[in-house]
Amino acid sequence: GQQVMQIPQYQHVQEGEDFTTYCNSSTTLSNIQWYKQRPGGHPVFLIQLVKSGEVKKQKRLTFQFGEAKKNSSLHITATQTTDVGTYFCAGHNNDMRFGAGTRLTVKP
């Protein structure tokens, strides 16, 4: 079945530094989504990428979908303490499978 791998598992940065998490699927995806989960909370949708090579931006967040629609990345520029949480990618192919997530901590 479809597997979604995500790295790194943890990332600790100084406030103002950049952050990137990577997602890789074993199969070609229909689309990929990104979610953020704050400690003690539930995942909240950030964005969906559908087209091959697609790039989308949300303020300091940049999302990319690979040309083969098997990998994706989320890049945060100049992290802030409000960015703390776990970022998950989720690949769609009939079902929705999540990567293991990257837990981001930010030191003020």
Next chain:
Amino acid sequence: DGGITQSPKYLFRKEGQNVTLSCEQNLNHDAMYWYRQDPGQGLRLIYYSQIVNDFQKGDIAEGYSVSREKKESFPLTVTSAQKNPTAFYLCASDKSQGGRRGTEAFFGQGTRLTVV
């Protein structure tokens, strides 16, 4: 307000007991999902349903059962066959209609199950 509701928020189960977790949505979504999350871990797919009266096993379906008799409801039963049921359970729904394309998924607040 439209949304997805899980209950209860906290649940304690004695060993050997079956328990049912509720998940209800009024978003008119066709697809619903159950995930298990262990501390510091990702979301693992237990079961999913793309349409009423149909559901599919995910990666860790053993020891769990579901039903989808109504579009709005997708209850999860954790049976005594599940050897390590203590976890955080999340239910989600989206507009996917049996096809490959998904849409934004909405999550419930989760149920934290503890075996005592």
